[in-house]
Amino acid sequence: xxxxxxxxxxxxxxxxxxxxxxxxxxxxxxxxxxxxxxxxxxxxxxxxxxxxxxxxxxxxxxxxxxxxxxxxxxxxxxxxxxxxxxxxxxxxxxxxxxxxxxxxxxxxxxxxxxxxxxxxxxxxxxxxxxxxxxxxxxxxxxxxxxxxxxxxxxxxxxxxxxxxxxxxx
Amino acid sequence: xxxxxxxxxxxxxxxxxxxxxxxxxxxxxxxxxxxxxxxxxxxxxxxxxxxxxxxxxxxxxxxxxxxxxxxxxxxxxxxxxxxxxxxxxxxxxxxxxxxxxxxxxxxxxxxx
Numbered sequence: 275x276x277x278x279x280x281x282x283x284x285x286x287x288x289x290x291x292x293x294x295x296x297x298x299x300x301x302x303x304x305x306x307x308x309x310x311x312x313x314x315x316x317x318x319x320x321x322x323x324x325x326x327x328x329x330x331x332x333x334x335x336x337x338x339x340x341x342x343x344x345x346x347x348x349x350x351x352x353x354x355x356x357x358x359x360x361x362x363x364x365x366x367x368x369x370x371x372x373x374x375x376x377x378x379x380x381x382x383x384x385x386x387x388x389x390x391x392x393x394x395x396x397x398x399x400x401x402x403x404x405x406x407x408x409x410x411x412x413x414x415x416x417x418x419x420x421x422x423x424x425x426x427x428x429x430x431x432x433x434x435x436x437x438x439x440x441x442x443x
Numbered sequence: 444x445x446x447x448x449x450x451x452x453x454x455x456x457x458x459x460x461x462x463x464x465x466x467x468x469x470x471x472x473x474x475x476x477x478x479x480x481x482x483x484x485x486x487x488x489x490x491x492x493x494x495x496x497x498x499x500x501x502x503x504x505x506x507x508x509x510x511x512x513x514x515x516x517x518x519x520x521x522x523x524x525x526x527x528x529x530x531x532x533x534x535x536x537x538x539x540x541x542x543x544x545x546x547x548x549x550x551x552x553x554x555x
Contacts, residue, residue: 298507357462357489364469364482373478374544375532396521397488402481403521404528405547412547414477414528 285323289315333441341440348433349394356398363416374418375404376427378411380435387442394434401430448500455497462490474539476531484524491516 292315300307363370382388392403395413405412413430469482495509495516532547 295511298511301507353489360469360482361462361465364465364472369472369474371473371478371539371541373475373539373542375477375542375547376544377546377550392525393518393521396524397517400481402477402528403525404477404532407550410550412550414481416478416481418543 285319289319292318333443338441341437345434345437345441348437349397352398352433356400360400360416371416372418373414373416375412375414376418376430378413378427378431379409380411380431382409382435382438382442384442387438390442391431391434391438394438395431448503452497452500455493455500457497459490459493459497462493463487466490474541476536477528478539480524480528480531484520484527488516488520 293311296311296315297303297307300311380388380391382391388406392406392411395401395411396403400416402414403411404414411431413427415430466483466487470479473479473482492513495513499506499509538545
């Protein structure tokens with residue numbers, strides 16, 4: 275569990291994030307817009323006190339921020355690569371697929387880290403998180419090499435995991 | 444200068460639509476729910492992002508709102524795919540004959 279000070283910091287960051295979103299959506303700095311924004315942001319934060327936000331459990335160390343940037347670079351590279359791979363499968367007349375649902379264990383401990391990991395896996399085509407139970411992720415793959423060994427399945431998440439481990443732990 | 448931006452934007456829109464097309468082709472060709480979710484819902488992420496970026500090149504003043512759409516897309520798309528896949532698995536949807544392994548079903552059987 276995070277320390278109480280962290281919780282306060284997280285709530286404050288959530289209010290600010292929501293408020294900035296509101297300003298971006300409105301594109302205006304009129305007094306009534308700003309007042310409504312502050313009230314609604316505070317209300318949402320109170321109602322979803324226990325919820326997760328992007329900044330929950332994020333470590334604000336230089337190493338974590340650097341890992342954050344590298345994570346996004348890696349993520350978009352992976353997105354492009356796997357989309358091309360998927361496109362190739364779809365346009366190949368024989369439709370070369372070998373679907374399987376495999377079990378992978380993650381080292382990540384934080385809730386937000388695991389959520390981001392599951393989302394990253396799902397966003398890259400070819401792999402889809404079907405379920406998550408504790409530290410076990412169940413991932414559906416469009417193509418799984420049958421000769422692959424049990425421990426090789428960790429390769430599916432290793433790339434994302436190494437960055438998220440530094441960002442969230 | 445604005446002409447160059449228009450050309451880049453149009454090329455990005457074209458690339459995005461190609462990915463969207465391939466996504467719908469995958470939707471038609473894939474044999475079961477899970478693989479269709481893979482091809483149809485997610486191959487569209489890149490397509491939609493490219494369309495958004497292309498639009499941003501043509502209408503730079505829409506940039507912020509397009510960015511917001513992109514962020515929402517990246518956060519909501521995987522959640523809906525996961526929930527759909529999980530629901531399909533729980534309700535024992537027929538899996539494609541090509542499926543080689545289902546460790547989730549194995550573990551659920553063990554626990555029940």
